[in-house]
Amino acid sequence: AQKITQTQPGMFVxxxxxxxxDCTYDTSDPSYGLFWYKQPSxxxxxxxxxxxxxxQQNATEGxxxxxxxxxRKSANLVISASxxxxxxxxFCAMRETGNAGNMLTFGGGTRLxxxx
Amino acid sequence: EAQVTxxxxxxxxxxxxxxxxxxxxxxxxxxxxxxxQDPGLGLRQIYYSMNVEVTDKGDVPEGYxxxxxxxxxxxxxxxxxxxxxxxxxxxASREMGPYNEQFFGPGTRLTVL
Numbered sequence: 001a002q003k004i005t006q007t008q009p010g011m012f013v014x015x016x017x018x019x020x021x022d023c024t025y026d027t028s029d030p031s032y033g034l035f036w037y038k039q040p041s042x043x044x045x046x047x048x049x050x051x052x053x054x055x056q057q058n059a060t061e062g063x064x065x066x067x068x069x070x071x072r073k074s075a076n077l078v079i080s081a082s083x084x085x086x087x088x089x090x091f092c093a094m095r096e097t098g099n100a101g102n103m104l105t106f107g108g109g110t111r112l113x114x115x116x
Numbered sequence: 117e118a119q120v121t122x123x124x125x126x127x128x129x130x131x132x133x134x135x136x137x138x139x140x141x142x143x144x145x146x147x148x149x150x151x152x153q154d155p156g157l158g159l160r161q162i163y164y165s166m167n168v169e170v171t172d173k174g175d176v177p178e179g180y181x182x183x184x185x186x187x188x189x190x191x192x193x194x195x196x197x198x199x200x201x202x203x204x205x206x207x208a209s210r211e212m213g214p215y216n217e218q219f220f221g222p223g224t225r226l227t228v229l
Contacts, residue, residue, distance in 0.1 A: 004158070006158075009156075033215045035217075035218075037220075043204065043222065043223045043225075044220065044222050044223065045159075045206060045208075045220035045223075047217050047218070047219075050215070050217065052215055091158055091159065093158075093159075095215075102147075102213075103149075103161050103164065103174060103175070104149075104159075104161070104208075104218055105161075106151075106158035106159040106160070107158050108156050108157060108158045109156075109158050
């Protein structure tokens, strides 16, 4: 079974609008961390935001926020006021503390395209 | 500057010709790992290392070898590359502990003909 599912292979958003990228996960480990990474066309992986399973508040980093719904096992990324430079692939990832080696497991990614 | 470096960045080779992709980090991280990225599959972990001389298999280790003789270096070795190993490869490092951010290298695009 997929541990991380990103159901939107591609999305368009109008510049300056907000956009939500979906991520659902599957784990029986009570302690885990959720990460979002951005991969622009140049290829590098850029860390955006982190949410711990025991964090009481949703994580925020500038224009990025994480809509964490633990009971639904979802960790959607919200980008406010989209910019042209936000056009990229976005990956959701999870690390389970009970997982041997604490591997980071990635979803298949969502390609976001921002329209001017 | 804190970084993870990989070499080469691009490589085209032929089936069966042994190759090594180097990875080095200057952040004194104990944990290092290799991933491959394929369309629609995201990044999948090949091997990881939690310390010098300690390595273990990730999700897709077949056809790859690694070594960790020094803390800063973690080379990926393809003894006999095959076309299904054509992919984008990332090296990464982080501090130990499950909640720490992972730092990625710039990637190596490998084509095996």
